Amino acid sequence: MGILGLSKLLADVAPHAIREGEIKHYFGRKVAIDASMCLYQFLIAVRNESGQLTSVDGETTSHLLGTFYRTIRLIENGIKPVYVFDGKPPELKSAELSKRQERRDEAQKALDKATELGDATEVDKFNRRLVKVTRHHADEAKQLLTLMGVPYIEAPCEAEAQCAAMVKGGLVYATATEDMDALTFGSNVLLRHLTFSEARKMPVQEIHLSKVLEGLELDQKAFVDLCILLGCDYTESIRGIGPKRAIELIKKHKSIEEILKNIDVKKYPPPENWNYEGARQLFEEPEVMDAAKIELKWTDPDEEGMVKFLCGDKQFNEERVRNGVKKLLKSRSTSTQGRLDGFFTVLSTTPAKRKAENKKETPNKKKKTGAGAGRGRAKPK
């Protein structure tokens, strides 16, 4: 689920850190994509009236359809994607994972009931809640990516952490995911909504960590603690301390240890055996592959291989697949547009005056609702 309420908090406190742009502005950029998040999105979103799209044997193909079309869309816009798959979940996540399993069981029960009653909308609703990205889905997606000539990486642990390490290592420009914890892991640039469908016309959100820290007036260490207070996947947070209080406390005391010393523990009891140190260590020193050892290579797509893989059993339209391959080849052959950033040096930046921020309050409120709605799309694991 990422970090609870962080995007909302940023929109309120550090609106300058969030910039909205169009997908076409990212031409020539290498972007690390959180694959599990993406596949989950596809399984949820790519559907027809009768549920998920399936192969002859009734196996779902939504994830492949999504991977195929959205990857082509990225490449057509000049983006060079690299997909990063999750490895084994960290031990600290087991509590969160079992919680998710419980919710899944509940949904299953509700689904059974709805099926019995024959309520189609309810069935569809709970079906979506039961969606899970399995090993099989991931393996098929990897196979497709190889055929498309797009590199992928298997993270030893959390994909977001691996993405962040690649951004820090200068291997890619940004991490593309909906999960805000990419920032907590230290990804300098986070792109949201990049893999959304074109039809939704969602602008791509670009969040810069340096500006987040500047806007919140925190350093990375304090920011990690703030994220733990807000609520992350790896440990619990203090009941009764919401985003507003959390940021106040962190600004004043700088770390969770100091906060615990200074707040009324009776009024705000911290969770029993609170392992915030473990969570903190996970954010600061996650298990990742060394970015310097990763080599990324984009190659020509294998047209016949793709036709063989996607058409036939998986019931893809051959003409469409071949068209897609043509698009991939065309994008590979055109030269990329350069940017001015490398040629000119930034002498000084004058951020808009404080006065402007007060005025902007109304649009921020709008953003709030937007961010709230977006949260529901985060991946469960």
Next chain:
Amino acid sequence: MFEARLTASATFKKILDAIKDLLNEASFDCSESGIQLQAMDNSHVSLVSLMLRSDGFDKYRCDRNLTMGMNLANMAKIFKCANNEDTVTIKAQDDADIVTFMFEAKKQEKISDYEMKLMNLDQEHLGIPETDFSCVIRMPSGEFARICKDLAQFGESIMISCTKEGVKFSTGGDIGTANVKIAQTNNFEKEEESVTIEMQEPVSLTFACQYLNSFTKATPLASQVQLSMSDNVPLVVEYQIPDLGHLRFYLAPKIEEDEN
């Protein structure tokens, strides 16, 4: 207090027409020496650099340095309300959040003024390094605009190759290829029609048509355009605004794909 008065409001109209495709909004930096604007487009491919010298204005007063962030589309709307022969006066108080444009008709029988809210914009001041360009081409601005427009029909990018003999503009696409060669000509009687090339070494660079065609919107400002090129640095397209200053566009070249 800031006040600048210019007899020809048409000049401002032309400037706005030239830059409003590339920029949605921009900050005008006003100082004693004049009005300056420097901004990159959203995707950081091109940069607009405008300089209007204070001595080019009919009246110019700037007590304190002032930065005015303006929405260019709205500014263009206001200037649409002016006749070409009108005199324009731009006024702003120190630390104001509005700017006033006043248009006076020739015989002063009609005065209209428009107030516009200013914006606070994030601004990056870029240091543009001095470059000794390998090739500097001067040619009629209309001719350059024509070539860009014509070639854009055939491909997405134009290769500009400059040698001693002349300049070659070429492109290619699904239909086929297109090449336009221009030789150096000195026309002493009509200087604005001549083509001159100053070359240290030959250069050949590729640029996106879309941006070149945006730049040529500045054609009405000047009869000649100057293109400066060197290997691996941005192209500079410069229009001199007579007696007032210049409008320059920088454009990053397209790069051939290396093996990742």
